[in-house]
Amino acid sequence: MGIRWKLSAAIAVVSTLVTLALSIVVHSATRQSMIENSRDVQDERLQFVHRVYDSTARAPFGAKVDDPKLPDPLRRAVESGERATYVQQTDGAPIVWAATPLGDGTVLSLRTRFTDSYPVLADLDRALVIGSLSLVVGSCALAVALGGQLSRRLRKAAQAAGEVAAGETSVRVREAVGARVRDETDELAGAVDAMADALQGRLEAERRVTADIAHELRTPVTGLLTAAELLPPGRPTELVRDRAQALRQLVEDVLEVARLDGVAERADLQEVRLGLFVPRRVRAHTPDAVVRVTEDATVWTDPRRLERILGNLLGNAARYGRPPVEVTVDGRTLRVRDHGPGFPAALLADGPSRFRTGSRDRSGRGHGLGLTIAAGQARVLGAELALYNADETGATASGDPSHGASDTAGPDTPGEPGTDGTDKIDKADGTGGARPDGGADADGPPTEDGGGAIAELRLPVTAPSEPPGTPPGGVPMIRDPETS
Structure with missing residues (x-):
């Protein structure tokens, strides 16, 4: 039950109880006042009748001496020598008695049924019922309106917080909920914005530190490579050169990840015909890979970034999978598959993460950056990167770090579980449901048997020329002569 209906129900219950209590109080007070007034009127009549009886020995207004119907409580009260009144309850209007003792020991009494006053009480009860119902309905309507406004503000705040x-980073929760109403929702929105700004500042500071460190390492690493070239030939020299080159590649990858974490990356859009572009790049990177074009497509994208993604995915498949490595162009979808044991379920669930690999190899050949770079480049292109496992029948099992295991179908055969016992999850937010290690130079070896690892890149018709949060400004679009 939403907050709107909870608030409405609470106000309805409180309104009902309050109106019921007020109605009972008003009814009781009015009835008591009418009874007291009837007693006073009857007592005045009795006094008049008593004076007439004393002077004429006749009792007007239907008064009687020693009336056999005189109620016992009234008779006992009169026997004490005092004038008294008594209200006798009946099915209809009450009967009001008044009695007074006479000098000879008899009792003069007068009774009257107040039919004129009793309908007034019934009319009052009807008015109280109508007024109470109107108040409850009005309170419920007001509660629904107020609860709806609060619910909408909270939903807008939740949506903005999700964005x-x-x-x-340009979204502000306070602006989404509207700052005109100063209430707890506005305070919550301000606190969330402050927290988001603080976290964004910390992340930006970490990104700058990482980029600065990598940038400062460029010069000494370049010097190290130059010095390694001057060493005499031999096995030790080859090891030094290999490690120095690995260090240089790591520095370049760290710089690229830092750039992708920022908001200034833009896609340099060109018209690319995938049926021609992909086979050429695949042959240049992995000559032994099998390329299939089931459906050609032309898209506006950044060929340099697309080539970077393909290179990382192909290198990852060649390093940790088994041949043949297959690349399929299916319209705007590019699929890279190897026939190795596939991705481990734990890595599928966590997603790509820098400096964390699934490999137990500590030789320095993997640093958890390859798939991180591929996912970041996919975000810049506005593409979706999904990674999952395939068995021999084509069933898939992929991981989504935001949900963990679930039964969301993968893109091949919806609804079928993978052979590794995990459910299908297709990560479609640009980060991929990939293993949390690197790509071509970073991923650890798979640890489970399966039908192979599949990386699927889904390109949009037109990639965004500017990432979210950047100031407006066009990027010129040119044609790639190789794909024209």
């Missing part, structure tokens, strides 16, 4: 969590 901030997804990386939309």
